[in-house]
Amino acid sequence: MKSIIEIQNLVKKFRHTTAVDGLNLKVPEGGVVAFLGPNGAGKTTTIKCVLNMVRPDGGEIRVFDKDSRDLGPEEFRQIGYVSENQEMPLWMTVRQFFDYCRRMYPQWDVAFEAKLAKEFDLPPDTKLKALSRGMRMKAALLSSLAYKPRLVILDEPFSGLDPLVRDEFIRGLLELTEEEGWSVFISSHDIEEVERLADRVVIINRGQLQLDEAFETLQSRFRSIELSLPEEIRLRTALPPSWLNVEVAGRIVRFTDSAYSSETLEAAIKNSFPQALQSSVQPMSLREIFIALARTYRLNNSSK
Amino acid sequence: MLPFTIHLQDGLPVSDQMIHAIRKAMMTRQMTPGDEFPSVRVLSQELRISPTTAHKVVAVLKDAGYLTSRPGIGMVVTAPERPSREQRLECLRPLCRQLAREAQEMDLALEDVVEAIKRGFKEAALT
Numbered sequence: 001m002k003s004i005i006e007i008q009n010l011v012k013k014f015r016h017t018t019a020v021d022g023l024n025l026k027v028p029e030g031g032v033v034a035f036l037g038p039n040g041a042g043k044t045t046t047i048k049c050v051l052n053m054v055r056p057d058g059g060e061i062r063v064f065d066k067d068s069r070d071l072g073p074e075e076f077r078q079i080g081y082v083s084e085n086q087e088m089p090l091w092m093t094v095r096q097f098f099d100y101c102r103r104m105y106p107q108w109d110v111a112f113e114a115k116l117a118k119e120f121d122l123p124p125d126t127k128l129k130a131l132s133r134g135m136r137m138k139a140a141l142l143s144s145l146a147y148k149p150r151l152v153i154l155d156e157p158f159s160g161l162d163p164l165v166r167d168e169f170i171r172g173l174l175e176l177t178e179e180e181g182w183s184v185f186i187s188s189h190d191i192e193e194v195e196r197l198a199d200r201v202v203i204i205n206r207g208q209l210q211l212d213e214a215f216e217t218l219q220s221r222f223r224s225i226e227l228s229l230p231e232e233i234r235l236r237t238a239l240p241p242s243w244l245n246v247e248v249a250g251r252i253v254r255f256t257d258s259a260y261s262s263e264t265l266e267a268a269i270k271n272s273f274p275q276a277l278q279s280s281v282q283p284m285s286l287r288e289i290f291i292a293l294a295r296t297y298r299l300n301n302s303s304k
Numbered sequence: 305m306l307p308f309t310i311h312l313q314d315g316l317p318v319s320d321q322m323i324h325a326i327r328k329a330m331m332t333r334q335m336t337p338g339d340e341f342p343s344v345r346v347l348s349q350e351l352r353i354s355p356t357t358a359h360k361v362v363a364v365l366k367d368a369g370y371l372t373s374r375p376g377i378g379m380v381v382t383a384p385e386r387p388s389r390e391q392r393l394e395c396l397r398p399l400c401r402q403l404a405r406e407a408q409e410m411d412l413a414l415e416d417v418v419e420a421i422k423r424g425f426k427e428a429a430l431t
Contacts, residue, residue: 032354170352177345177355195314196353219317280405285314 004029004064004151004183005050011058012045012207019045021207022059027185027200034198034215035187036290042207043187044083047155051081063151077105080144082137083155090129094122094139098146105147113146116172134165141172148179154186158193170197195286203290205297215286222289223260227253227269227276239272244296256284256292306342306350308334318353322361326370327395330383341371341379 005027012020020042027033037043048054050061052071061068064075089097098117102108117124120138128136137157144152152173158166176182188194201218203211211218225243229251239246242259253273257265260281269276284292308329312321329335341362342350348358362379365371369384407417 031356167352171349174345174349174352174355177348177358178343182355196312196318196351196357199354199356216317219315278409283315288315 002029003027003062005185006062006065007046007050007059008061009059010046010049010056010061012042012049012054013057019207020049020056023204023207023209025202025209025212027183027202029183030181031199032184032186032194032197033200033202034191034194035185035202035204036191036194037187037189037204037210038294039189041189041204043189043204044155045207046204047083047153047185047187051079051153077107077147078150080147080149080152081155082140082144082153082157084157084159086137086140088128088136088140091127093125093127094131095124097128097139098143101143101146108147112148112175113142116142116145116175119172119175120168134161137161138165138169138172141169145172145176148176150179150181150183152176152182152184152186154184156187156189158188158190166193191287191290192285198286201286203293205294210297211293218286218289219283221258221260222284222292223257223265224282224284224288225255225257225265225269226280226282227273228278229253229273230275230277233273233275240268244292256289258292306347307339310351312351312353318351318357319361319364322351323364323368324395326365330370330381335381337381337383339381340377341365341381343378 003026005025007023007025010020010023011018023042023046025046035043035046045054049056050063050068052068055069063071064078066075089100092100094117098113102110102113120135120142122135122139122142123131128139131139141157154173157169161169173184184197186194186197198215201211201213201215202209232251233248233253235246235248235253239255240259242257244256244258246253246255248254253276262281265281266279269279308325310322310325312318326335335341344355344358344362347353347361348355351358362371366373366379369382371379372382374380403417407414
């Protein structure tokens with residue numbers, strides 16, 4: 001599949017800290033990619049490098065198959081960008097702000113602007129500085145969608161938004177659904193916000209790629225397993241490596257199977273816990289998968 | 305709003321849940337043949353799901369005979385052949401498995417559960 005963003009061995013340091021540490025990532029064209037990781041994982045720095053707002057110390061980024069350091073007005077007219085700490089001309093009214101943005105984009109769609117403004121319930125004559133945070137974020141989103149960009153990049157767009165505004169924000173974003181080849185790259189530290197939206201999930205930690213996978217396959221290979229045993233046991237050490245976070249509590253063994261297959265699980269359980277009486281197999285939400293993975297990364301890191 | 309009942313659960317593929325919901329909506333007559341079906345954009349917005357998933361759902365429903373495209377209107381609901389008894393029973397399988405598991409955990413015999421199901425049928429007929 002064609003990539004809309006291609007990151008190769010990206011490195012970015014700030015004084016004593018390495019924010020991005022050899023990141024490799026391809027964002028396919030079309031669909032929604034969730035870019036996840038804990039606070040400080042390097043998400044914002046990566047996005048700023050992609051948008052040529054920060055100069056990388058190493059590696060290469062291509063956006064629309066062009067070196068990110070050569071991005072110019074023509075490319076930026078095809079990119080919509082909204083960030084948590086969006087800088088906006090706060091002295092302008094909502095109407096003035098849209099008038100101002102409209103001039104920069106020849107393809108600006110006035111009817112679409114009006115539609116979104118109505119859905120977002122934005123007061124045209126109020127100054128941006130007088131708006132609530134949620135209202136201001138909606139104004140920022142509108143100004144980044146009204147020209148129907150090919151690529152929308154959102155950096156922690158939901159943080160600090162109340163649930164209603166968050167919901168309006170997502171609906172507004174999905175207004176663009178019928179545009180062909182439309183791609184969204186959305187960073188968040190809170191999984192639940194993007195659970196159903198994401199076609200692909202990318203997780204980074206400490207500036208490095210931890211996971212890059214289609215949501216569908218991720219969902220099908222992860223299961224939460226619980227076994228009941230006739231008596232308390234002590235864990236043997238050699239369990240399948242795909243079993244994560246194995247825990248024992250009394251007569252119960254719990255773990256996350258990260259390579260689930262209904263055909264092989266039963267045999268694997270018989271092999272490791274021949275005495276198991278009952279087993280329960282539950283699908284997992286993205287949040288649960290993320291937590292299981294995050295715990296595993298932490299264990300791996302501390303044992304290094 | 306969507307013209308059928310659906311409550312998405314996390315952890316299960318959205319497309320499976322949608323297909324299940326639409327089958328049910330057809331059986332309970334929430335939707336009948338000829339009804340307009342929401343566009344991909346509306347599905348995606350109402351359910352807050354990715355457009356790609358919404359596209360896939362529509363394609364699967366078309367394949368299964370629940371939807372046909374009508375030029376100028378969009379998607380309309382069509383009635384597939386009434387599913388065979390086996391297929392309808394198949395829809396109940398996950399529920400049955402769960403019921404059986406819970407009954408076993410509570411140490412209930414099959415006869416007790418069958419009694420309970422019979423009672424359930426009577427109660428369903430009343431409401």
